[in-house]
Amino acid sequence: MQPNRLWSIALSVCLAGQASVWGLELNINDQESIKTAAATTAFNMMSQYHGNESGHIPGKLPDTWWEGGAMFMTLIQYWFWTGDPSYNEVTTQGMLWQKGSNDYFPSNYSQYLGNDDQVFWGLAAMTAAELNYPEQDGQPSWLSLAQGVFNTQVPRWDMSSCQGGLQWQIWPYQAGYTTKNSVSNGGLFQLAARLGRYTNNQTYTDWAEKIWDWSATTPLLRKSDWTIADTTTTLSDCKAHGDLQWTYNYGMYLSGAAYMYNHTNGDTKWKNGLDGLLQTTFSQFFPKQFGGNVMSEISCEPNMMCDRNQDCFKGFLASWLTFITTIVPYTEGQILPKIQASAEAAAKQCSGGSQKSKCGRRWHQPTWDGTTSLEEDMSALSVFSSNMIKFKKGDIAPYTANSGGKSESNPTAGTGSGDDQNDTKPEPITTADRAGASILTILFVCGWVAAVTWLVYGG
Ligand SMILES: *[C@@H]1O[C@H](CO)[C@@H](O)[C@H](O)[C@H]1NC(C)=O
Numbered sequence: 001m002q003p004n005r006l007w008s009i010a011l012s013v014c015l016a017g018q019a020s021v022w023g024l025e026l027n028i029n030d031q032e033s034i035k036t037a038a039a040t041t042a043f044n045m046m047s048q049y050h051g052n053e054s055g056h057i058p059g060k061l062p063d064t065w066w067e068g069g070a071m072f073m074t075l076i077q078y079w080f081w082t083g084d085p086s087y088n089e090v091t092t093q094g095m096l097w098q099k100g101s102n103d104y105f106p107s108n109y110s111q112y113l114g115n116d117d118q119v120f121w122g123l124a125a126m127t128a129a130e131l132n133y134p135e136q137d138g139q140p141s142w143l144s145l146a147q148g149v150f151n152t153q154v155p156r157w158d159m160s161s162c163q164g165g166l167q168w169q170i171w172p173y174q175a176g177y178t179t180k181n182s183v184s185n186g187g188l189f190q191l192a193a194r195l196g197r198y199t200n201n202q203t204y205t206d207w208a209e210k211i212w213d214w215s216a217t218t219p220l221l222r223k224s225d226w227t228i229a230d231t232t233t234t235l236s237d238c239k240a241h242g243d244l245q246w247t248y249n250y251g252m253y254l255s256g257a258a259y260m261y262n263h264t265n266g267d268t269k270w271k272n273g274l275d276g277l278l279q280t281t282f283s284q285f286f287p288k289q290f291g292g293n294v295m296s297e298i299s300c301e302p303n304m305m306c307d308r309n310q311d312c313f314k315g316f317l318a319s320w321l322t323f324i325t326t327i328v329p330y331t332e333g334q335i336l337p338k339i340q341a342s343a344e345a346a347a348k349q350c351s352g353g354s355q356k357s358k359c360g361r362r363w364h365q366p367t368w369d370g371t372t373s374l375e376e377d378m379s380a381l382s383v384f385s386s387n388m389i390k391f392k393k394g395d396i397a398p399y400t401a402n403s404g405g406k407s408e409s410n411p412t413a414g415t416g417s418g419d420d421q422n423d424t425k426p427e428p429i430t431t432a433d434r435a436g437a438s439i440l441t442i443l444f445v446c447g448w449v450a451a452v453t454w455l456v457y458g459g
Pocket residue numbers: 046047052053054086087090
């Protein structure tokens with residue numbers, strides 16, 4: 001570590017400890033200022049993580065599983081943009097602890113996980129692969145863990161309604177089983193597109209194309225006005241639409257389209273999708289009333305009713321938009337001013353708590369809005385780190401196997417015979433099961449009749 005990195009970390013820790021007057025200072029034209037704001041926010045966020053302490057489970061946050069993957073993805077990006085490895089150890093530990101049978105479907109939680117929960121860990125692993133985040137000896141590669149998620153999700157593609165699509169939930173006993181949603185389908189779309197670009201294996205890009213095309217037959221991706229519905233239902237054959245607008249749904253599809261655009265060397269199909277979704281993203285989530293460049297989670301910020309999941313979303317859109325500029329260079333002029341203005345605004349909002357550096361929710365509001373959470377810190381951390389793009393030298397585009405990416409491919413990851421293998425797809429109810437159930441019913445009824453008969457006539 002360079003001495004001035006140490007200095008800025010030391011400074012940020014002191015600031016976190018005693019900046020009673022300033023809040024976060026952020027000058028987006030000064031890389032030390034960006035690093036300090038990011039380091040302070042990372043420190044605040046990680047002060048709320050205890051998974052690496054004895055008696056706790058690595059990678060597991062209280063009452064949520066998916067957010068662990070999202071948090072590590074954010075920390076991997078933080079490391080990449082700022083060069084600060086302070087959280088690498090804790091990140092690697094959590095990422096590997098939760099890997100399940102190399103598929104991010106660990107049996108402790110798999111009974112209630114949705115496809116969207118699993119895919120966030122897959123995207124974190126993919127991020128590690130693309131950024132050459134250090135691999136761990138004797139452990140599966142980051143790329144293979146992303147492949148393991150792909151390999152377990154693809155068999156869940158459901159042809160029993162809507163001619164395709166992933167259900168939100170994996171298990172029939174969960175309410176979301178009859179929902180098909182954009183974050184699950186967009187998540188696998190993005191993962192497939194990134195795997196396709198990294199490995200140059202057409203199986204992945206074919207799936208990306210298939211998911212995109214299928215989405216466009218439903219309200220989840222409306223090409224007529226480039227809007228993304230949050231949900232649709234199997235019972236309506238994917239005609240119903242839950243139209244709440246969320247930043248991360250747009251981020252999922254935008255990012256996947258950008259990888260496909262790059263991989264196909266600028267195919268107009270992907271350019272149209274990308275340009276269309278960018279325009280909607282800009283007009284909806286960067287409201288004119290806040291100057292047009294500051295991101296807002298419009299479906300829950302006005303009434304301050306965002307839940308902890310929703311408080312994470314802005315960070316994903318910020319980081320994915322930033323990476324889009326590295327693989328679709330013509331978007332830089334449109335995107336970066338929004339990332340810059342959002343970071344400057346977020347820094348003012350990050351003035352809560354006794355240390356006056358905790359982040360609230362509404363980036364557009366220049367005074368702290370009174371809320372604090374790990375999720376709000378995580379979102380702000382993403383937008384701060386992303387601003388290092390102006391200063392980072394050398395390769396900043398996500399690597400591929402051909403351009404220096406070192407993570408090893410294992411196309412069959414997650415399909416082995418590990419503990420979790422039986423959990424990856426619900427077993428269809430077979431005729432034998434039904435017959436078995438009928439026999440039990442018959443035996444029960446017969447037993448009951450026999451008992452009643454005995455009572456009436458026997459005794
Ligand atoms: C846990 O990780 C934090 C960094 O987030 C580190 O400061 C702390 O020392 C670690 N604790 C243990 C017990 O390893």
